[in-house]
Amino acid sequence: MLCILPEAVGGQNLVANGSFEDYSICPDNGGQLDYAIGWEVNAYTPEYFNACASGSEVGVPTNIYGHQEAATGVAYAGIITYSEDGLVPEPELHREHFGRYLSEPLAPGIPVHLSFKVSPALFGQSIVTTKWTCRGVGMRFTMGPLDPWNPLPPTNSAALYLEWPVLDTSAWLTVSGTFVPDSAYEYIIIGNFFSDSLSTPALVDSTGNFGVAYTYIDDICVSVDPGVCDVGSGLTESVNLINDIWPNPATDLVSIELKGSLVSPLIVELFDATGILVMRVPVQSGCTQLSISLAGLPVG
Numbered sequence: 001m002l003c004i005l006p007e008a009v010g011g012q013n014l015v016a017n018g019s020f021e022d023y024s025i026c027p028d029n030g031g032q033l034d035y036a037i038g039w040e041v042n043a044y045t046p047e048y049f050n051a052c053a054s055g056s057e058v059g060v061p062t063n064i065y066g067h068q069e070a071a072t073g074v075a076y077a078g079i080i081t082y083s084e085d086g087l088v089p090e091p092e093l094h095r096e097h098f099g100r101y102l103s104e105p106l107a108p109g110i111p112v113h114l115s116f117k118v119s120p121a122l123f124g125q126s127i128v129t130t131k132w133t134c135r136g137v138g139m140r141f142t143m144g145p146l147d148p149w150n151p152l153p154p155t156n157s158a159a160l161y162l163e164w165p166v167l168d169t170s171a172w173l174t175v176s177g178t179f180v181p182d183s184a185y186e187y188i189i190i191g192n193f194f195s196d197s198l199s200t201p202a203l204v205d206s207t208g209n210f211g212v213a214y215t216y217i218d219d220i221c222v223s224v225d226p227g228v229c230d231v232g233s234g235l236t237e238s239v240n241l242i243n244d245i246w247p248n249p250a251t252d253l254v255s256i257e258l259k260g261s262l263v264s265p266l267i268v269e270l271f272d273a274t275g276i277l278v279m280r281v282p283v284q285s286g287c288t289q290l291s292i293s294l295a296g297l298p299v300g
Contacts, residue, residue, distance in 0.1 A: 066124025097191030131208035141185035174232025
């Protein structure tokens, strides 16, 4: 059977103003991410930092959270990606998200290349000193924006996300990967979509005065052309390590035979049919075969 796929349109970043350089009003306070043209607030009060606001709480390179030059140009965004217990009501829901419409919808079945850059706001000699860092910040695709004041609970899934807590504030880390859309998504959302336990929060400054993890974000890119978006680290790319899986389908126990001995530890993640993460299993180096109990998991 011959399958003909829609022709992909390449050569462009589908995220206009992905480096936040274009703005309608120069920011002068927190919570003004929507001053960056095209971007919208999807949960709480994400920040817009720009050198035009030099000397204020939202300047570049120095601002209320720390000191960081822009990865590109003179501007970037910033969001809370984790809040400690007791800091706010329902801290797991208190994650800041922002998003915008893509310049054209994604084509189902056509892979897209993704990237963004992150830098943790840590160890800054600033008004606010954060205590935490975490993993999980990434991007999701939807049909439209979310209600900023009625955030959804964590979905534990994302098209691309940071795989480990970052401590280095001296440079921007590029997170990159690919995604095959199952729908004609029109909207991209940036934030941490993972529960606290899966966000792996790490306390790095016990003397900090703000019990959150805060992340600067710049250079957001989505393209069907592999040469448009940056390529970097931050995501464990899919590698074909599996030789066989049995039984298939499985009910109580599934066995996975690897193509060789693991040279480094990894995490096996199990998703249900809707894409929700239901299990994470750490695997030590040296393993050649895995057996995973499915007891207690719902059908699907």
